[in-house]
Structure formats: structure tokens, C-alpha cells
Amino acid sequence: MRISARILISVILFLFSIPTLAWRVLPLVSYSPNSGVMFGGVVSHNMLPPFNPFAFNCMTQVFTNGSIFVKPKFLFPLHDGIMSIKAEYRVDNDASFYGWGNDGDKDINTSYDRQMQCFSSIYGFSPAAGFALSTGIRVNHSTVYDRSEDTLWTTSPCSDYGSLWSAGPLIEAHWLFPSLIKGYALIEMEHQMGSGFSYSNASATLAFFTPIGPSTTPAFRILGEKHFGTSETPFPYLPSLGRKIGLRGYQDRRFGGSWTLLANLELRQRLLSFKIDESNTIEIGVVLFGDAGQATDDLDEVKWNRFHLDGGLGLRITIPGGGTLRFDFAVSPEGPCMQMAFGELF
Numbered sequence: 001m002r003i004s005a006r007i008l009i010s011v012i013l014f015l016f017s018i019p020t021l022a023w024r025v026l027p028l029v030s031y032s033p034n035s036g037v038m039f040g041g042v043v044s045h046n047m048l049p050p051f052n053p054f055a056f057n058c059m060t061q062v063f064t065n066g067s068i069f070v071k072p073k074f075l076f077p078l079h080d081g082i083m084s085i086k087a088e089y090r091v092d093n094d095a096s097f098y099g100w101g102n103d104g105d106k107d108i109n110t111s112y113d114r115q116m117q118c119f120s121s122i123y124g125f126s127p128a129a130g131f132a133l134s135t136g137i138r139v140n141h142s143t144v145y146d147r148s149e150d151t152l153w154t155t156s157p158c159s160d161y162g163s164l165w166s167a168g169p170l171i172e173a174h175w176l177f178p179s180l181i182k183g184y185a186l187i188e189m190e191h192q193m194g195s196g197f198s199y200s201n202a203s204a205t206l207a208f209f210t211p212i213g214p215s216t217t218p219a220f221r222i223l224g225e226k227h228f229g230t231s232e233t234p235f236p237y238l239p240s241l242g243r244k245i246g247l248r249g250y251q252d253r254r255f256g257g258s259w260t261l262l263a264n265l266e267l268r269q270r271l272l273s274f275k276i277d278e279s280n281t282i283e284i285g286v287v288l289f290g291d292a293g294q295a296t297d298d299l300d301e302v303k304w305n306r307f308h309l310d311g312g313l314g315l316r317i318t319i320p321g322g323g324t325l326r327f328d329f330a331v332s333p334e335g336p337c338m339q340m341a342f343g344e345l346f
Helices: 002-015 151-155
Strands: 018-020 023-032 036-045 055-063 068-078 081-097 110-128 131-145 164-176 183-194 197-209 216-228 259-275 281-296 308-318 324-332 335-342
Touching: 023 335, 110 164, 131 183, 164 197, 281 324
Parallel strands: none
Antiparallel strands: 018 023, 023 036, 036 055, 055 068, 068 081, 081 110, 110 131, 131 164, 164 183, 183 197, 197 216, 216 259, 259 281, 281 308, 308 324, 324 335
């Protein structure tokens, strides 16, 4: 009943979102057993290409347990490409650490608080049809505090939990498949350097979309990521698997390993589409999905029976002016999970 009420409240508030000079304001209210009541919203403007003269989006969430999430994004055309400036501020109180690895018991965990800031400036352009390159710099900062005493911390590959700054370059290569095979390939690489430490990660993604009608689309994604330098990585930036990454039936950071593998299968169905005015349309759809993932420090340990599985149902609401609000309710052997986010998972 909590999940249904959460979706209903958000849908009602969405229908009363405030259009002001092409700016869209979407208030949100929800509840999480871990963080309490959430008050927040999404502000968006002109989030459809070519983003001229500029586009803006910001999601804000404030929880009654003191947790905070703010993520603004600013885009504008520059020469033959798009400049993207992003920031993220996060405070997570009473976060859970389940130990390092692909196993463990969800009921055996230890708590901590963390604070994270991220700033990035990225320039993207298309050197050829269907191919896009993005490059830029990202600055990260994190602090872990109020760690509860527990032997689980001995499984963590890192040992420094203080205030740590790092910065470094990143590059993304994005290739859209020909029209006969709808989908894309994405390669991402990043290197971070701090005072006396450095770490890197590289990932590859394949996604396919196969429309079988005007409103029905099966979608599939596989993602593999390798993290280098786990012993020097600040704890909040260690690689992990959980609902935030796309294993939607499990808690955030439920599993950890230098290799992470993930597959997502979705059946997307548009239900309603109606116009607010001449230039703005609301679309509401549902998604039936399943996920599979595992984390490991050695590829030799990858086994079919070590994949963690989940499945569920999602709600999608397009925001006039660009963007999609996503609600996902998933069930796994560890119980139900709910997630609300801005934008499709893939």
C-alpha cells in the first residue's frame, strides 16, 4: 500500500506541475523505510535537443532523517557540440555496508554516514553520423563518518575514510547502431588522482531496442565494468551493485567487487498520451522488467549460479519540455525495493 500511495501522490502532483515561461516544476513527496519522508521535486527547462540557448534540470530530495540529494545539470550549444556542466551533492545518513563481495546476508550489515560532492564539465560532439564523443574533467570529494564498530569493515579493500578530494579526465564514446538494429554501444573511461592515491574505471555497454508496435518496445542492456586501484579508492566511490546501478531488487551498494556485470531486460508499454498545449505532451507508460548482476574481484569466479536476480513493474511519466520520471518496484529473494529517479535506466 505504501508503494501505491507513493506513486499516486507523485502522479497527482505531476498533473498539477507548474509551467512558467517554459520552466517545469514537479513537486514530489514519498516515503522510504530507511530514510523517512522525502520532500523534493524536479525543475526542468528546455531539456530537448538542441538545448538552444540553454537547458537546465535539477532533482532535489530532502529526507526527514537528514539525508539530502541535489543534482543540477546545465547544458548549452558550443561550436558544433554541447557543453554540459553538472554537480551532485549527497548526504546519506544511516547508510548500510554489507561487506565486500558477491555474497553475504542482507540482515548482517553495519551503518555509517557519508557526504559526497561531484563537479564535472564535459564537452560532447559528433565527428561522424551516429557516433558521439564526450570528454571532460570530473572532481570528486567524499567523507565517511559515524562508522559503527563492526568486523565487516575488515572486508573493505580501502582503509581511508576521511575527507578526500580527487580530480581527473574522463572520456565517453557513444555509437548508435544503424536503423535496422535500434540500439547503441557505449564505452566510458575515467581516471581520478588525489593526494597520494589514484584509481580508474572502464565500462562497456550494449543496449538494444526492438519496437513491436507503435507503443510497445522490448529493451535489453548488458553492462560490464572494471575498476582499477580499489585499495586506493575512497570508500564511497568503490564499485558496487544495487538498485542505483540497475539491480533494482537489492539495496544500494549491496554487492562489491572490482568487476561488476549487469543485464537488464524491459518490456516498455506506453498507455496514455495527451497534449497539455500545442508544444507540450504528457505520456504515461508501464515497464515490466528483470535484472541480473554479480560482482567479483576475479573473472574466473564468474558463474551462472552467482548472478543475483530480480523482477518487477515500473511506471514512466514524461515531463513536458523533456525528461522522464521513473518509478520502479522490484522483488528479489531479499524482498521488495522501490526506486524513484529521473531518466530511463538505459
